[in-house]
């Protein structure tokens with residue numbers, strides 16, 4: 001695992017340096033969907049990471065946001081978001097990361113999340129603890145929702161999905177101390193891991209958004225489940241993340257809304 005981590009950190013820093021040089025200079029911006037952006041820099045970052053890791057570990061598989069890949073069973077697969085927070089990158093808002101995870105039998109065992117603007121490198125290996133710039137990190141000890149700083153995000157298809165997360169946002173706006181929506185799931189989760197946020201939730205993410213931050217969060221003492229508290233995989237559609245102390249309270253807020261929505265749909269009233 002040490003060799004895998006060394007190379008994952010090396011290529012995250014290498015790609016982060018390239019991205020930093022292109023802040024404000026993305027030339028080719030295209031749309032994968034109504035609001036889902038991709039730039040030439042995303043593609044360059046993924047190509048750089050993919051070729052680096054293929055040279056070092058030729059038997060490993062690769063799954064990236066821009067180049068696809070496959071999910072056939074394998075011992076090791078790299079799951080990569082070359083720029084997590086592309087919309088922020090396109091608008092020169094300095095909150096995006098390079099996210100690199102290594103799966104063993106489809107479960108993250110290693111994660112590296114690098115913020116090239118603030119030069120913050122989060123990393124973890126299963127069973128080895130979580131680190132920010134080589135210093136050990138732990139989740140916060142906030143126990144009450146009204147004292148918590150929470151974070152969320154919205155799917156690109158916000159306008160087309162029934163479960164758009166807008167109602168959950170309002171519910172937490174009234175329950176928490178404050179809410180933030182910053183636009184990079186991997187950094188949002190790493191901020192929970194180091195205690196800057198106390199909890200996070202989102203609907204409609206992709207495996208590469210959360211795979212690396214998931215192992216970093218767990219190694220920092222955090223908890224990740226689906227909204228109803230059942231086990232979460234980075235291939236799932238919804239994620240609830242917390243410092244552990246707030247988890248049941250956040251789960252109750254999310255599931256209460258689901259019951260209200262179910263009653264409206266089933267009985268036409270609540």
Ligand code: LIP
Pocket residue numbers: 065081083084085086087152153154155156183184185186202205209
């Ligand atoms: C982004 C996520 C963010 C979410 C955005 C988008 P991308 O990933 O990190 O949390 O709210 O809609 O999915 O597309 O920038 O890699």
